[in-house]
Amino acid sequence: MKRDHLRDTLLSRFVAQARQSATESPEELFAMPRTTLQQELELIASVVGAHPVGIGIADIELEMTRRQGTKPNRRTLQRRLQRLVVERRLTTEGESVALVYKPASDRAVQAIGPATPTTTAPTETALYVPLSPEGAAIRDQMRRPLMHRRPVGYQRDFLEAYVPGETFYLPETLRHQLHEMGRTSDSERPAGTYARDILSRLLVDLSWASSRLEGNTYSRLDTQNLIEFGQVAKGKDAIETQMILNHKAAIEMLIEGAEEVGLDAFTFKNLHAVLSQDLMPDEEASGRLRRRPVDISGTVFHPLALPQLIEDCFSLLLDKATAIPDPFEQAFFLMVQLPYLQPFEDVNKRVSRVGANIPLFKHNLCPLSFIDVPERAYVEGTLGVYELNRIDLLRDVFVWAYERSCQRYLAITQTMVEPDPLKIKYREALIQAVQSVVKGLRPPSQTVIAREARTHAIEADLAAFRAMLTAALRQLHEGNIARYRLRRSEFTAWQQAQGQRRSDEDNQGSN
Numbered sequence: 001m002k003r004d005h006l007r008d009t010l011l012s013r014f015v016a017q018a019r020q021s022a023t024e025s026p027e028e029l030f031a032m033p034r035t036t037l038q039q040e041l042e043l044i045a046s047v048v049g050a051h052p053v054g055i056g057i058a059d060i061e062l063e064m065t066r067r068q069g070t071k072p073n074r075r076t077l078q079r080r081l082q083r084l085v086v087e088r089r090l091t092t093e094g095e096s097v098a099l100v101y102k103p104a105s106d107r108a109v110q111a112i113g114p115a116t117p118t119t120t121a122p123t124e125t126a127l128y129v130p131l132s133p134e135g136a137a138i139r140d141q142m143r144r145p146l147m148h149r150r151p152v153g154y155q156r157d158f159l160e161a162y163v164p165g166e167t168f169y170l171p172e173t174l175r176h177q178l179h180e181m182g183r184t185s186d187s188e189r190p191a192g193t194y195a196r197d198i199l200s201r202l203l204v205d206l207s208w209a210s211s212r213l214e215g216n217t218y219s220r221l222d223t224q225n226l227i228e229f230g231q232v233a234k235g236k237d238a239i240e241t242q243m244i245l246n247h248k249a250a251i252e253m254l255i256e257g258a259e260e261v262g263l264d265a266f267t268f269k270n271l272h273a274v275l276s277q278d279l280m281p282d283e284e285a286s287g288r289l290r291r292r293p294v295d296i297s298g299t300v301f302h303p304l305a306l307p308q309l310i311e312d313c314f315s316l317l318l319d320k321a322t323a324i325p326d327p328f329e330q331a332f333f334l335m336v337q338l339p340y341l342q343p344f345e346d347v348n349k350r351v352s353r354v355g356a357n358i359p360l361f362k363h364n365l366c367p368l369s370f371i372d373v374p375e376r377a378y379v380e381g382t383l384g385v386y387e388l389n390r391i392d393l394l395r396d397v398f399v400w401a402y403e404r405s406c407q408r409y410l411a412i413t414q415t416m417v418e419p420d421p422l423k424i425k426y427r428e429a430l431i432q433a434v435q436s437v438v439k440g441l442r443p444p445s446q447t448v449i450a451r452e453a454r455t456h457a458i459e460a461d462l463a464a465f466r467a468m469l470t471a472a473l474r475q476l477h478e479g480n481i482a483r484y485r486l487r488r489s490e491f492t493a494w495q496q497a498q499g500q501r502r503s504d505e506d507n508q509g510s511n
């Protein structure tokens with residue numbers, strides 16, 4: 001009897017609840033749909049983004065409760081925050097109860113939440129690039145919440161429709177303007193001459209600026225100390241250090257081989273291998289086209305997944321790039337199409353930024369360093385290509401960035417000392433002489449230097465060549481060994497040999 005009574009009680013409660021639900025409108029029943037993981041992450045990022053100086057987890061909870069109407073689970077929120085930190089969208093500061101979360105870049109403008117986007121942004125004038133009306137429209141669309149943007153896949157027609165010499169992402173008047181800005185006095189000299197003239201400055205600028213667009217927190221001074229003196233910045237993780245060193249090696253590779261490198265698969269696979277060294281979960285993926293699907297956070301775009309299609313589009317992309325007659329159009333085409341295809345498992349945007357300089361190096365035009373480029377403008381321009389196949393915003397970024405680069409480097413070269421004709425004449429011979437001394441682990445003695453001079457210079461230039469070789473060996477350090485096509489291991493072995501030689505001489509003197 002007790003069992004029957006319990007059954008009747010439960011049944012009556014169920015019927016009452018069903019009747020109550022029947023009186024509720026569909027809007028009331030579905031007023032609070034379950035949010036997706038990506039929506040939760042975007043909301044959290046938006047909350048933290050509105051507090052550039054940092055916000056604690058308790059205040060994040062309060063703001064999310066205000067926006068959602070329900071209080072988030074603390075442990076779930078902690079996991080979401082940790083994920084955003086791992087994805088480099090957020091950073092942390094402090095410890096324990098003093099821990100706060102901050103936007104990953106303190107250069108970013110105040111985060112825009114799910115509010116209605118506007119076409120004007122008066123507070124961003126110093127932190128964004130000047131926009132065309134088309135660029136502004138794309139920016140506004142890319143600021144809509146992900147849930148309001150239609151998921152899209154890779155559109156091969158976007159690549160196939162481009163006809164080199166007939167299709168132009170950069171109009172003729174704009175290409176003419178870029179040529180006027182970027183022209184140098186080295187236009188008739190061998191490929192890569194101008195880039196070599198400003199190599200020390202370009203290595204620091206491009207390595208720092210391109211890494212910064214990936215969320216790297218090295219300052220320009222930190223980058224300079226790392227590149228020129230091998231000093232690792234305190235408090236930085238190994239990934240950030242490796243990223244900058246990879247940029248340095250990639251830029252040196254392209255400049256030293258400027259006459260041989262091309263817009264071909266060999267060049268870009270090797271460029272990827274250098275830029276991704278020790279940064280890929282699968283080491284074999286460095287320099288290899290992608291063999292698995294990938295997802296990109298912060299967008300509704302889904303790249304190609306089939307390896308055969310990726311390889312076909314990669315070949316087509318490079319064939320079209322090679323056939324483009326204008327170096328600036330080539331550079332921008334690579335910035336548009338390479339990240340869109342995502343031919344590698346990671347590091348695609350870095351490959352496109354450094355690779356975009358290949359046509360500029362080859363024509364001795366002012367390089368594109370991305371110095372001062374606002375991260376948000378670059379990201380939103382790239383997303384406009386991903387999701388809309390529209391290039392206008394990225395083109396605004398490209399033109400502004402190139403103008404900044406020209407202002408920087410052409411001003412530098414105006415104050416540079418005219419190159420010594422003998423240094424130009426014996427440039428390759430000096431490289432070979434330095435290599436001979438270093439690889440042979442020989443001391444930089446006057447006897448050794450005189451022997452190398454007789455090997456590489458004519459009688460009339462022996463004294464001058466000896467002076468050049470003496471200076472080159474005296475000034476040689478880890479930050480400039482690439483000028484002489486030396487590996488770090490070769491330079492280190494030479495240094496150790498010189499140290500051992502001095503130690504032996506000291507011991508003999510004491511005896």
